[in-house]
Amino acid sequence: MTKPSPNFQVTTSARTDAVCLTCTGELDLSSMSQLEDGVSAAMETAPMRLLIDMERVTFIDSAGVRVIWNAAQRCANRSITIAIIPSEPVNKLFKLLQLELPTAKPPEGAPASSTAEPA
Amino acid sequence: VAGDHIIPADEEARLAAIRRYDVLDTPPDGAFDRITSMAARLFGVPIAIVSIVDHDRIWFKSHHGLDATEIGRDPGLCASAILDTGAYVVTDARNDPRALANPLVAGEMGLQFYAAAPLTTSDGYNLGTVCVLDTAPREVTDEEMQTLRDLAAVVVDELELRRAAMMIHAKEQQLLDDSTWFASTLQESLLPTTLPEIPGIELAAHFHAADPREVSGDFYDVFPIRDGVWGIALGDVAGKGPRAAAATSLVRYSLRTAALYVSSPAEVLSVVNRTMLASEYFGEDREPGYCTLVLAYLDTTGVEPLLTICRAGHVRPVVRHGDGSVEFSLAEGHLLGILPDVSFRPASTALSSDTVVVFFTDGLTEARYGVSRMGDTRLLATIARTSTAGAAAVIDEIHELIRALGDGVEDDVAVLAVGSAR
Numbered sequence: 001m002t003k004p005s006p007n008f009q010v011t012t013s014a015r016t017d018a019v020c021l022t023c024t025g026e027l028d029l030s031s032m033s034q035l036e037d038g039v040s041a042a043m044e045t046a047p048m049r050l051l052i053d054m055e056r057v058t059f060i061d062s063a064g065v066r067v068i069w070n071a072a073q074r075c076a077n078r079s080i081t082i083a084i085i086p087s088e089p090v091n092k093l094f095k096l097l098q099l100e101l102p103t104a105k106p107p108e109g110a111p112a113s114s115t116a117e118p119a
Numbered sequence: 120v121a122g123d124h125i126i127p128a129d130e131e132a133r134l135a136a137i138r139r140y141d142v143l144d145t146p147p148d149g150a151f152d153r154i155t156s157m158a159a160r161l162f163g164v165p166i167a168i169v170s171i172v173d174h175d176r177i178w179f180k181s182h183h184g185l186d187a188t189e190i191g192r193d194p195g196l197c198a199s200a201i202l203d204t205g206a207y208v209v210t211d212a213r214n215d216p217r218a219l220a221n222p223l224v225a226g227e228m229g230l231q232f233y234a235a236a237p238l239t240t241s242d243g244y245n246l247g248t249v250c251v252l253d254t255a256p257r258e259v260t261d262e263e264m265q266t267l268r269d270l271a272a273v274v275v276d277e278l279e280l281r282r283a284a285m286m287i288h289a290k291e292q293q294l295l296d297d298s299t300w301f302a303s304t305l306q307e308s309l310l311p312t313t314l315p316e317i318p319g320i321e322l323a324a325h326f327h328a329a330d331p332r333e334v335s336g337d338f339y340d341v342f343p344i345r346d347g348v349w350g351i352a353l354g355d356v357a358g359k360g361p362r363a364a365a366a367t368s369l370v371r372y373s374l375r376t377a378a379l380y381v382s383s384p385a386e387v388l389s390v391v392n393r394t395m396l397a398s399e400y401f402g403e404d405r406e407p408g409y410c411t412l413v414l415a416y417l418d419t420t421g422v423e424p425l426l427t428i429c430r431a432g433h434v435r436p437v438v439r440h441g442d443g444s445v446e447f448s449l450a451e452g453h454l455l456g457i458l459p460d461v462s463f464r465p466a467s468t469a470l471s472s473d474t475v476v477v478f479f480t481d482g483l484t485e486a487r488y489g490v491s492r493m494g495d496t497r498l499l500a501t502i503a504r505t506s507t508a509g510a511a512a513v514i515d516e517i518h519e520l521i522r523a524l525g526d527g528v529e530d531d532v533a534v535l536a537v538g539s540a541r
Contacts (some may be wrong), residue, residue, distance in 0.1 A: 059492065061530075065357075065358060069409075070408075079444075096432060098432055099432070099453070099458075
């Protein structure tokens with residue numbers, strides 16, 4: 001377990017059917033576990049909706065993308081609606097990766113496909 | 120000066136035992152100094168010593184109330200005290216035939232009282248003593264001698280503790296050396312040792328490891344596809360360590376293989392994406408999870424070399440034109456290893472004279488620059504400054520930039536430049 005990064009904070013607020021994780025600072029390899037923990041804790045309350053407010057995330061790298069993507073997959077598997085409010089750096093990176101940010105709609109189906117057709 | 124009568128029968132093994140603690144001639148140390156000061160206080164004497172009996176001297180690890188750091192191995196005191204496992208007491212040295220010839224007794228110091236408990240190791244070697252000394256004669260009680268033996272045991276425990284710490288430290292250092300060697304060897308296997316010679320083309324690359332003990336997922340490769348056509352790949356597998364290295368290897372060789380069977384770089388990337396999703400390294404909740412890369416086809420069969428860039432979610436390559444202007448490649452495309460369906464829109468650039476295309480990983484743009492990050496703008500400015508320099512000179516400039524950024528470069532950086540030969 002890594003110690004919390006001083007450059008990143010996650011605060012959780014819950015309502016009857018929704019959990020909101022508000023992230024502030026730099027989301028990278030050193031801070032990803034904080035958001036992962038936040039997501040796991042939120043999942044345990046089985047909310048209908050999970051909102052990750054990343055408007056105040058000033059930096060994100062590939063580790064951060066993985067956390068968000070995994071959170072989206074886990075939500076999809078449990079029929080939890082997930083939505084991300086991105087900041088400019090978050091938007092920019094997802095655009096670079098051409099990866100769609102989960103918005104108000106839940107992402108449909110898991111992408112994993114082990115039955116690749118031959119080339 | 121050492122007579123045969125003060126040399127224990129196990130002397131060779133005893134000296135070897137002393138060496139394993141690596142204590143001789145080490146600097147003063149609070150733990151041992153506390154023991155001697157406590158011994159002096161408990162006995163109400165001016166002097167207390169933790170001594171180690173070396174082959175030709177008696178060296179003091181701690182000396183309370185005495186300036187000397189070592190004395191000769193003369194009979195009568197410590198040298199004699201280690202001959203026995205029990206306590207050694209001289210209550211009135213001037214009238215004790217065992218001690219009266221010792222320089223500390225006969226000399227200026229005029230020592231009269233000496234009591235010692237040997238420092239006996241668990242395997243039975245007497246390394247030295249804990250001793251208390253006075254310039255007046257004195258008697259000792261059994262209780263006091265038990266205290267001295269207990270203090271001797273504390274000293275031996277302390278020596279054992281230090282030895283264990285030294286051994287752990289040495290083992291850690293060895294593991295560190297091993298892992299650094301392992302990581303750099305593995306890293307080398309993921310990067311080409313030399314770039315191929317391509318007629319009419321200048322190629323240069325640089326790899327910067329943020330931590331030499333860790334294997335990075337950054338890689339680049341240049342490989343032949345068919346006559347006059349070459350593949351140039353540069354990418355970044357998420358994460359670090361052995362799994363990232365294994366996944367990097369998978370990506371690198373899938374690229375090379377797919378390029379032999381399908382014709383366009385976009386098709387190659389689609390095949391590689393399927394290969395990745397079918398592997399244990401990519402896909403939902405798997406480590407390292409995904410990969411971004413740029414695959415460019417360099418066609419040298421035309422009048423001018425043509426570079427077709429296919430970008431899979433990777434940071435955009437920079438094109439520096441002959442007039443010194445710079446721009447990001449417009450190629451678009453999905454990252455690899457997450458989505459079942461990926462698509463790409465390649466962009467082509469003619470490598471006319473003085474055009475250089477620079478591929479790099481995000482460790483460069485994400486490097487800390489003061490309170491902010493290097494970012495796109497500063498990188499573009501650095502590359503623009505190279506004006507009409509060739510690929511190798513551009514790499515030199517970026518290498519220099521990485522050096523200047525120093526600790527700001529927190530992640531690995533792979534950078535590769537391609538241009539026409541001068």
